[in-house]
Amino acid sequence: xTDIKVAVVIYESVSSGNARVYRGLSTALEFKRxxxxxxxxxxxxxxxxxxxxxxxxxKLNPLLEELKDNVIGACDLxxxxxxxxxxxxxAGWPLLNDYNGEASVRKLVVEGYQILNF
Numbered sequence: 001x002t003d004i005k006v007a008v009v010i011y012e013s014v015s016s017g018n019a020r021v022y023r024g025l026s027t028a029l030e031f032k033r034x035x036x037x038x039x040x041x042x043x044x045x046x047x048x049x050x051x052x053x054x055x056x057x058x059k060l061n062p063l064l065e066e067l068k069d070n071v072i073g074a075c076d077l078x079x080x081x082x083x084x085x086x087x088x089x090x091a092g093w094p095l096l097n098d099y100n101g102e103a104s105v106r107k108l109v110v111e112g113y114q115i116l117n118f
Contacts, residue, residue, distance in 0.1 A: 007113035010046035024118030054091035075103035
């Protein structure tokens with residue numbers, strides 16, 4: 001393992017196209033395969049993406065499955081506000097609420113992660 005620590009934060013909804021979500025997952029996978037420490041978090045409209053691609057029939061699901069040990073979860077507040085809470089919970093993903101009910105990006109920075117937004 002290298003000293004590189006990267007957090008890929010996905011904000012984009014797949015409803016507006018798969019390109020940015022694919023790129024975020026693909027980038028995370030590149031770091032993982034290189035032996036770097038990488039985590040993936042879904043925030044904002046990205047929670048809709050996590051809900052959608054958790055379905056095994058979605059074309060991005062194989063990427064998500066390969067990264068499942070790296071996905072730290074989805075913003076709790078965002079999942080509720082985007083009505084994505086049920087599929088996220090059913091898929092077993094953690095809900096992150098460590099900053100006033102929301103996922104904390106600062107926590108990742110404090111832990112030494114470089115943040116990449118998609």
